[in-house]
Amino acid sequence: MLEEARTRTATFQMRLKRAGIELAILTDESSIAYLAGFWGYLGVEFGRPTVLVVRPKAAPIVITPSMESEMVGGMTWIADVRPWEDAGANRWERALERAIGPHVPDTIAVESALLPAIVRRFLEETFPGSRLNDVSPILDEMRAIKSPGEIAVMRQAGEIAAAMMVAARAAMAPGVPEYEIALAVIDAGTRKAAGFLSDRGWESFVSPMIHNLPILQSGRATAMVHRRASVKPLAIGDPVYLCLCNMVTLKHYRLGFDRQFFVGEVGDEAARVYEIAVAAQQAALSVLGPGIRAEEAAGAANEVYRANGFAPGYRTGRSIGVAYLEAPELKEGDTTVLRPGMTFAVDGGVTVTGRLGGRIGDSVVVTEDGFDYLTDFPREITVV
Numbered sequence: 001m002l003e004e005a006r007t008r009t010a011t012f013q014m015r016l017k018r019a020g021i022e023l024a025i026l027t028d029e030s031s032i033a034y035l036a037g038f039w040g041y042l043g044v045e046f047g048r049p050t051v052l053v054v055r056p057k058a059a060p061i062v063i064t065p066s067m068e069s070e071m072v073g074g075m076t077w078i079a080d081v082r083p084w085e086d087a088g089a090n091r092w093e094r095a096l097e098r099a100i101g102p103h104v105p106d107t108i109a110v111e112s113a114l115l116p117a118i119v120r121r122f123l124e125e126t127f128p129g130s131r132l133n134d135v136s137p138i139l140d141e142m143r144a145i146k147s148p149g150e151i152a153v154m155r156q157a158g159e160i161a162a163a164m165m166v167a168a169r170a171a172m173a174p175g176v177p178e179y180e181i182a183l184a185v186i187d188a189g190t191r192k193a194a195g196f197l198s199d200r201g202w203e204s205f206v207s208p209m210i211h212n213l214p215i216l217q218s219g220r221a222t223a224m225v226h227r228r229a230s231v232k233p234l235a236i237g238d239p240v241y242l243c244l245c246n247m248v249t250l251k252h253y254r255l256g257f258d259r260q261f262f263v264g265e266v267g268d269e270a271a272r273v274y275e276i277a278v279a280a281q282q283a284a285l286s287v288l289g290p291g292i293r294a295e296e297a298a299g300a301a302n303e304v305y306r307a308n309g310f311a312p313g314y315r316t317g318r319s320i321g322v323a324y325l326e327a328p329e330l331k332e333g334d335t336t337v338l339r340p341g342m343t344f345a346v347d348g349g350v351t352v353t354g355r356l357g358g359r360i361g362d363s364v365v366v367t368e369d370g371f372d373y374l375t376d377f378p379r380e381i382t383v384v
Contacts (some may be wrong), residue, residue, distance in 0.1 A: 001251060002077045002202055004149055005037035008142065009060060015138050017056035022105040024135050025096075025123070026052040028114040030323035031139055033252045036060065037202070038075035040068045044116040049092055051119070053099045061099045063092060075205045093122050100127075109135035140327040144319060145341040150253065151365055151374075154320075154343060156196050157250040158363060158374040161257040163192035164210070165377050168242055172261060172384040175233050178240075182214045182229040185244065193250055206251055215243035222260070222357040225349075236264040239274070240384075241359055245345065246324060254324050256345025257375045258361030262383045271381055273350045274358035278379055280304040281348030281360050284316045284330065288346070289370045294334040301348065302332075310350050317346040320363060342366045343374065 012035060016024055026032055032052045033039045042048040042065050050068075053061040059080055064072045066083035073081045084095040104127050110120075112134040123132060146154070167188030171181045189210035197203050216229040218238040226243075234240060241260045248255040260274055280301040287300045298316040305312050317330030320343050328336035330344060342365070349359040363374040 001149070001153075002037045004147060005035055006077045009035045009054065011142065012138065013054060013056045015142070016054065016109070016135075019138065021107065021109045021133070021135065022055060023100065023107075024054040024109040025100075025119075026054065026111060026135075027116055027119055028111050028323075030252070030321075031111060031114075032062075034139075034143060034322045036062060036076045036078050038062075038072050038205075039252055040064060040072060042068055044118065047118070048086075049116055049119055051092070051096055051099075053096075063095045063099055065092075071205060075202060093126070096122070097126060104130055107131050107133045109133050111136045111139070143321055143326055144328065145339060146321060146343050146365070147341070150321070151341070151343070153251050153253045154255060154363070154365070154374050157248055157253055157255045158257075158376065160189050160192045160196075160210070160250060161244060161248040161255055161363075161375050162377050164189040164244055164248070165242065165257070165259050168259075169261060169382070169384055172234060172240060172263060174236050174263060177231050177233050178216050178218060178229040179231060181240070181242070182216055185214055185216075185242070185247070186210045189244075189247065196250060210247055210249075212246045214247055215241075215245070217241050218263075220355060222359075223351050223354055225351065225357065225359075234263045237267060238263045239266070239270050239356055239358070241357065243359070243361065245361070252322050254320055254322070255363040255374060256318070256320055256324075256347070256361050257363060257377075258347065258359050259377060259382075260359055262381065264383065266381055266383055269352070270356055270358070273352060273356060274360075274381060276304065276308045276310065277348035277350045277358040277360050279348070280316075280350075281346055281362070284346055284348070285362075285364065285371065288338070288344075288364065288366065290338055290340050290366055290368065292338055294328045294330050294336045294338060295332050297330045297346070298332055298334075305350070308350075313351065314349070316348075317344045319343065320345050338366050340366050340368050 051063040069083035171184040193208035217227040284297040284301040315331035319326035347361040
């Protein structure tokens, strides 16, 4: 993983030089993980930014909170790790100013949409003669195509996802509260992830713990799409929807994964809605492959919705990798031509407002002749 990160950074530096960019300042956790091979557990929400400074012809610099600097030094391939303190002469602003040095270019490259307000304000006030320019297109293009090593990690994440859903299905029964299913998901995912890790070297810093709140809802609440697990007990006839998209992760690589089940029995309307969702997802996947435009996959799904009396409500898919959302997206207007090595979460979803919903989602990788699933779990109607 670290050698890949080193190689990516060298490629990024070549692209900076080609674009005439003298200085890039990156603050997004996923971009730093992609290039420097580490991530921290303190962020701007604690007022503690971590910064990666990259120039075309100089060694990169990491600026990180002092309390995380030893861990960061153990995780990254970058030699120049500069800690900063919350108070005094070595606050992050001063550490960053020193890293930039006396020669400040006319343009500073940043990820415009991801730059924290406190860092943006500092750059604008400290270097008023420099314009902030967006470097995201360069990184987006690099991150869109996954290496064999990255895909191997994502396949392992797919195994974690399947273990989580198996545990969820086993935990469901009339009277079981939703949160018990969520606990089963977290436990199973953590135990599966632990089997892919060792306590040596870089991997010793990677936690197997599955965390975040699962999207989990039952009964009429399945119409709410993003409602979280509650104390509500399951009842006979309830549809139960789980979205694990902000939970399935390994070594900072994230997948999308959704499934729906039915407790004891399934009603005609609920079955129809779910089957339309599956048909829309499969329509998108049927055209997915190298050479198509991203919007074509969305168009195939949207035709299914319209044919069954539903209006398309959201995108059909999103690129995944070291972030939950990367580029491109499978939605109307995105004309990106797909290439082998791109990875997507591909969804089907129907909502009947106030009554129920039907949804499904899988992660896939584009191959030379189509696609392969990264997540593998039954897609037919499942009564538990």
